[in-house]
Amino acid sequence: MDQHSPNSAIGILDSGVGGLTVVKEVFRQLPKENVLYFGDTLRCPYGPRTPQEVRRFTLEIVHFLSRFPLKALVIACNTATAAALETVRKNFSIPVLGVIEPGARAAIKISQHGRIGVIGTQGTIRSTAYEQALKRIDSELFVFSHACPTLVPLVESGSGCTDGARQIVKKALTPLKQHRLDSLILGCTHYPLIADMIRRELGGETALINSAEETARELSTVLHHKGMLAEGGFLQGSHHFFTSGPPAPFRLIAEQWLGCSIEVEQIMTESMVKNTVG
Amino acid sequence: MDQHSPNSAIGILDSGVGGLTVVKEVFRQLPKENVLYFGDTLRCPYGPRTPQEVRRFTLEIVHFLSRFPLKALVIACNTATAAALETVRKNFSIPVLGVIEPGARAAIKISQHGRIGVIGTQGTIRSTAYEQALKRIDSELFVFSHACPTLVPLVESGSGCTDGARQIVKKALTPLKQHRLDSLILGCTHYPLIADMIRRELGGETALINSAEETARELSTVLHHKGMLAEGGFLQGSHHFFTSGPPAPFRLIAEQWLGCSIEVEQIMTESMVKNTVG
Numbered sequence: 001m002d003q004h005s006p007n008s009a010i011g012i013l014d015s016g017v018g019g020l021t022v023v024k025e026v027f028r029q030l031p032k033e034n035v036l037y038f039g040d041t042l043r044c045p046y047g048p049r050t051p052q053e054v055r056r057f058t059l060e061i062v063h064f065l066s067r068f069p070l071k072a073l074v075i076a077c078n079t080a081t082a083a084a085l086e087t088v089r090k091n092f093s094i095p096v097l098g099v100i101e102p103g104a105r106a107a108i109k110i111s112q113h114g115r116i117g118v119i120g121t122q123g124t125i126r127s128t129a130y131e132q133a134l135k136r137i138d139s140e141l142f143v144f145s146h147a148c149p150t151l152v153p154l155v156e157s158g159s160g161c162t163d164g165a166r167q168i169v170k171k172a173l174t175p176l177k178q179h180r181l182d183s184l185i186l187g188c189t190h191y192p193l194i195a196d197m198i199r200r201e202l203g204g205e206t207a208l209i210n211s212a213e214e215t216a217r218e219l220s221t222v223l224h225h226k227g228m229l230a231e232g233g234f235l236q237g238s239h240h241f242f243t244s245g246p247p248a249p250f251r252l253i254a255e256q257w258l259g260c261s262i263e264v265e266q267i268m269t270e271s272m273v274k275n276t277v278g
Numbered sequence: 279m280d281q282h283s284p285n286s287a288i289g290i291l292d293s294g295v296g297g298l299t300v301v302k303e304v305f306r307q308l309p310k311e312n313v314l315y316f317g318d319t320l321r322c323p324y325g326p327r328t329p330q331e332v333r334r335f336t337l338e339i340v341h342f343l344s345r346f347p348l349k350a351l352v353i354a355c356n357t358a359t360a361a362a363l364e365t366v367r368k369n370f371s372i373p374v375l376g377v378i379e380p381g382a383r384a385a386i387k388i389s390q391h392g393r394i395g396v397i398g399t400q401g402t403i404r405s406t407a408y409e410q411a412l413k414r415i416d417s418e419l420f421v422f423s424h425a426c427p428t429l430v431p432l433v434e435s436g437s438g439c440t441d442g443a444r445q446i447v448k449k450a451l452t453p454l455k456q457h458r459l460d461s462l463i464l465g466c467t468h469y470p471l472i473a474d475m476i477r478r479e480l481g482g483e484t485a486l487i488n489s490a491e492e493t494a495r496e497l498s499t500v501l502h503h504k505g506m507l508a509e510g511g512f513l514q515g516s517h518h519f520f521t522s523g524p525p526a527p528f529r530l531i532a533e534q535w536l537g538c539s540i541e542v543e544q545i546m547t548e549s550m551v552k553n554t555v556g
Contacts, residue, residue, distance in 0.1 A: 029386050031416050095503060102499075108307050109495045137498065138309050139512045217387045220415065221380075221499045225373060234417045 004071035004094055006231050009034040010219065011065040012074045013058070016044035016245075017253050018189030019076030022099065024258055025216035026074075027239070030223075032232030034239070036068055041245030042272060047121040047152070051083040054123075058084035060271050062092070064242075070094060071228050074219060078120055078187050078211070082127035095222045100124075102214035103185045104133035110207045111183045114138070117176050117206070118145040120187030121152065130187055144179045148172040148188075155190040161197055169197045176202065183207040242267045282349035282372055284509050287312040288497065289343040290352045291336070294322035294523075295531050296467030297354030300377065302536055303494035304352075305517070308501075310510030312517070314346055319523030320550065325399040325430070329361040332401070336362035338549050340370070342520075348372060349506050352497060356398055356465050356489070360405035373500045378402075380496040381463045381489035382411035388485045389461045392416070395454050395484070396423040398465030399430065408465055422457045426450040426466075433468040439475055447475045454480065461485045520545045 010030075012023055016039050023037055038061045040046075046054045058080045062073065073096045075081045075088065081098030089096045107116045118130040125147040134141050150172050159165050176184070184206050186192055192210045199208055223229045230237060240263055243250040247264040254262055288308075290301055294317050301315055316339050318324075324332045336358045340351065351374045353359045353366065359376030367374045385394045396408040403425040412419050428450050437443050454462070462484050464470055470488045477486055501507045508515060518541055521528040525542040532540055 029383075029415070031418070101502060105307075105495055105498050105502075108498070109491055137307070137507065140309070213387055217383055218499050220383050220386070221496050222503050224379060224383075225500050225503075229415065 004069060004228070006071070006228050007034065008069040008071040009036045010072050010074065011036050011038070011062075011068070011070045012076050013038040013061045013065065013080070014040070014077040014189065015046040015057075015080065016041045017250065017257075020254055020257050021189045021192055021210075021212035022074060022076035022215050025212045026219065027258065029213075029216040030220055030230070031236055032230040033237040034230065035237060036065055036070070036240050036242070038065055038242045038267070039244075039250060040272075041243050041250055042268065043244065045152070046077060046079040047123045049079075049123070051123075051127070054080055054083035055087055058088065059091075060269060062088055064267065064269060066092070071226075072097065072219060072223060074215060075099070076212075076215065077189060078124040078129075082124050082129040095226065097215060097219055097222065099189065099211040099215045100129050100187070101133050102218040103187060103209055103211035104130055104137070105218070106209045106214040107134065107183045107185050108137060108141070110209065111141075113182045114140065115142045115180055115182050116144075117179065117181040117184040118143065118187045119148045119151070119173075119176075119184065119191065120145075122147040122149055124187050130185060142179075144176065144181065146175055151194065152188065152190045155193050165194075166197060166201075169194065169201050173198065173201050181206050183209060185209045186211060239263075241265070244268050244272050282347060282506070284349070284506050285312065286347040286349035287314045288350045288352065289314050289316070289340075289346070289348045290354050291316045291339045291343065291358070292318070292355040292467065293324040293335075293358065294319045295528065295535075298532055298535050299467045299470055299488075299490035300352060300354035300493050303490045304497065305536065307494040308498055308508070309514055310508040311515040312508065313515060314343055314348070314518050314520070316343055316520045316545070317522075317528060318550075319521050319528055320546065321522065323430070324355060324357040325401045327357075327401070329401075329405070332358055332361035333365055336366065337369075338547060340366055342545065342547060344370070350375065350497060350501060352493060353377065354490075354493065355467060356402040360402050360407040373504065375493060375497055375500065377467065377489040377493050378407050378465070379411050380492035381465060381487050382408055382415070383496070384487045384489075384492040385412065385461045385463050386415060386419070388487065389419075391460045392418065393420045393458055393460050394422075395457065395459040395462040396421065396465050397426045397429070397451075397454075397462065397469065398423075400425045400427055402465050408463060420457075422454065422459065424453055429472065430466065430468050433471050443472075444475060444479075447472065447479050451476065451479050459484050461487060463487045464489060517541075519543070522546055522550050
């Protein structure tokens with residue numbers, strides 16, 4: 001991984017397809033950059049797994065990606081960021097970004113009264129990673145964290161904005177309402193897809209923070225300060241996708257979400273096959 | 279300047295009081311950080327001076343600030359960023375931030391259709407620094423830059439939102455209207471103070487970008503990735519202000535804007551006195 005130059009790729013990894021929200025923002029905010037994505041769809045979801053297991057899976061993917069010349073790495077999954085970011089950072093000399101700190105910093109920027117909410121999977125909320133990232137910068141913030149285990153299945157059901165879906169969102173968010181939050185971090189890469197329903201439920205007073213947008217922005221900042229932005233002139237970056245699961249359904253979802261055709265390759269290292277049943 | 283540690287100070291400099299908008303955001307977004315500010319009120323404004331002169335003044339201030347242990351430096355003035363950022367970066371090993379790149383990156387994040395406007399002083403617009411920062415990242419952006427020399431005097435007159443003031447803003451912004459801009463960078467530290475009038479003139483379709491907020495956010499990102507965020511626990515940072523002009527009027531404006539009492543010291547190096555008449 002030390003052969004990095006401005007035209008090396010950015011490696012982005014996720015437990016499955018959720019990290020494509022980050023990819024879409026990297027394509028948009030950094031169109032000249034080369035991107036390699038790994039979606040571990042075979043072992044998805046990471047949410048209910050132990051931190052040890054998530055850390056092991058993340059390191060396996062990072063080792064696979066590090067066969068290519070990389071200049072930065074993005075862990076585009078809240079659960080994997082909470083479990084593995086520090087370990088990956090210790091092991092590699094290139095910049096490693098998670099999705100938690102960019103969301104936390106954006107919340108601090110936007111928040112007018114220091115009353116910040118966080119929603120995420122049980123694993124993310126249990127890790128208290130957002131609370132730590134926020135309070136490390138400002139100990140006086142009020143932070144209310146709340147796990148919403150019903151929202152990822154809702155997004156994955158693809159039911160859209162039906163009455164039933166609105167009821168699920170309403171119930172999931174009820175505990176937030178008494179806290180007069182001025183901003184809410186969508187601490188799971190799936191949630192931006194139901195941002196409209198969340199916004200309608202909480203009203204316009206609470207600013208919603210999309211970690212995917214914020215992570216791409218911070219990637220741009222970090223690459224710039226390292227002198228590592230792509231020197232593409234008018235060239236657009238090239239993009240390549242790997243998945244541990246079947247490539248056809250991955251391609252379908254990815255092309256729909258990204259709005260362009262992509263190359264997908266299925267990769268299963270020996271340890272991935274062994275670890276399929278968590 | 280090499281004695282930097284997480285508890286070293288952040289140096290912030292400006293031609294006068296405009297950079298206090300950045301200071302206010304650093305206090306808010308990074309409350310544990312120690313800050314040293316230098317406002318060159320004696321030689322303000324920098325806008326009409328040559329780039330060579332602005333570069334010389336900026337380097338003089340940086341040399342003064344570098345007597346203290348610093349871990350980062352912020353050039354909180356668009357004109358000085360355009361003229362001197364690269365020179366200062368080449369001469370110092372600590373991170374040096376300007377106000378132009380953070381505004382550019384925020385515009386790219388917020389822009390939905392890639393139609394970005396920039397307003398600033400004649401010096402800033404003539405330098406094309408925003409256009410370069412934007413197009414370096416994405417060559418396909420549409421960028422419309424426009425100098426608004428009447429707006430700084432308007433802010434400094436403190437006239438507030440009168441009919442006359444609205445007419446001046448309307449006239450200054452007229453050339454922007456035909457370009458269907460989806461975002462507008464306020465490329466001068468004075469402009470956020472008349473953001474309401476600018477917003478009313480352009481309508482809600484154009485998102486306004488406040489470089490002060492964005493610069494503080496990027497400072498937070500850069501310090502984090504260098505492992506240099508203050509380790510203050512529950513302690514708040516300490517702040518000290520220097521000005522080359524009379525301290526009393528500086529203190530008055532600064533305390534009003536920052537909402538807290540501050541220490542101000544007048545500093546004039548020999549070269550500052552010599553260079554007073556540009």
